[in-house]
Amino acid sequence: MVYLFKIVLIGDGGVGKTTLRKRFMGEGFTASYLVTIGADFAVKNVETSDGTQVKFQIWDLAGQPHFKAVREGFYRGSRGALLVYDVTRRETYEHLELWMKELLNNAGAKVPIVLVGNKIDLRVPGRDHITTEEGLQMKQLLEDKYGVQVHFIETSAKTGENVNTAFITLADMILKAVKE
DSSP, X not given: OEEEEEEEEESSTTSSHHHHHHHHTTOOOOOSOOOOOSEEEEEXXXXXXXXXXXXXXXXXXXXXXXXXXXXXXXXXXXXXXXXXXXXXXXXXXXXXHHHHHHHHHHHSSOOOEXXXXXXXXXXXXXXXXXXHHHHHHHHXXXXXXXXXXXXXXXXXXXXXXXXXXXXXXXXXXXXXXXXX
């Protein structure tokens, strides 16, 4: 049996959602930035940590504010989300609660979330980057305030670090929720 799950990648524009998706799909890394118009879509079969087969419909939603009205319909039927911020851009971290509210208002249910601090390859000592501890604090805040299951992970779409793990973790979380 293969499970089919729709998931969404959400977060501000430029945080690396498309690059994470492309890396996960095996397409490699591209340094250039192209704005996603509305949403982009991909399908990938994955095997969870317990060997269960899952097919992901991955909806990569545009992060720019002027696409908000377009995004709303893409949330429907989502079973999980990667909520992504850029560890080098504090405003993307500060907007996470807005993204959480948008997800909960439009998905129709509380869904498992993997909070992803992306671009860890760009952290430079002495700069005001979001720390791992701050990421863990945000995970706890989202769980406590919104009553959803959140897992936190840091990734680099450029190097591939933890990219597959983020998606497989989400698959595991969704399967657990489905079987409860």
